[in-house]
Amino acid sequence: MDAEQLKGSSRRWMNAALAAFVEGPESHDFAVHHAGVATEHLLKAYLVGMHPALIVDAKHFDSLLHATGLGSHAGPPTKVKTIGLVDAYLRVVKLLPRKIPISKEDLEPLADARNGVAHSAIHDSAKSEEVFTTCLRLVDPVLEELKIESNSYWGPYLVLHDKLVDEQVRQERVTAEALLVKARSLFKQRFGHMSPKERDVVLAAITSKPTITMSREAPVECPACGSQGWMAGEVEAIYVHDGDQLTLNPEEVILDPHEFACAACGLEVGTKLLRHLDDLPRGIFLDADPQDYIDDEPTAAEDI
Helix, strand or coil, rough: CCCHHHHHHHHHHHHHHHHHCCCCCHHHHHHHHHHHHHHHHHHHHHHHHHHHHHHCCCHHHEEEEEEEEHHHHCCCCCHHCCCCHHHHHHHHHHHHCCCCCCHHHHHHHHHHHHHHHHHHHHCCHHHHHHHHHHHHHHHHHHHHHHCCCCHHHHHHHHHHHHHHHHHHHHHHHHHHHHHHHHHHHHHHHHHHHHHHHHHHHHHHHHHHCCCCCEEEEEEEEECCCCCEEEEEEEEEECCCCCCEECCCCEEEEEEEEEECCCCCCCCCHHHHHHHCCCCCCCCCCCCCHHHCCCCCCCHHHHHH
């Protein structure tokens, strides 16, 4: 459980993944598998850099002993059990809120593809480029946190990396803009014939309650029609730093948005496209008691 070893392993696996990708569709199974392994190792490198215990299976006591420097009381280190790709992602996202541009929903096809190739030689070839590029976008902010130079990690494939990422981001932006255009058109069809007073009465009635539900919702102005829409997501208690340590008690509560919906114009946006709608907030501070949202993995306020 050495961070440098994991960084080096991630770089080698990613190099092999990119080499397979450029060979064409017949090698894309290797590409998605190797990229998945590379991503998992890089996420674990970040976690191990904070503490080795962050990557072990908490239910396996021998693994915890090795992670805490008490390996002399445990079995051989080759028997250590660590978390998988999805759990590593979830832990890193918790420690780096709003810095990872990939949602759990985006990650699942990568995890499925990697596991499908590894265990049954199966993957969805039609989605291989999308899955592969999602992996690249997940890796980038982790490289930045680990202070690893892009040139040293991507090597001769840096230009390919940039083109793949730019194209996927461009497609997402086009999709987001299309949703806005469609929503504005629908709003005009629904309310364009009404007088302002009449329209205000109707809008007040239909937008007063959220049409989507998660752990918490908050009202937000719709970027398409200007009516009251709703953002839904997960609530986190926000801690602040006292020197090098986090305070024991949270001081704020924030809504981490996962979805947006507007009943007036029908705009609905999921996690993947939310980041492309600049008029929507990345997080919403709530008027709530932080003590009600304490968990075991605090979020640092300086990362908001």
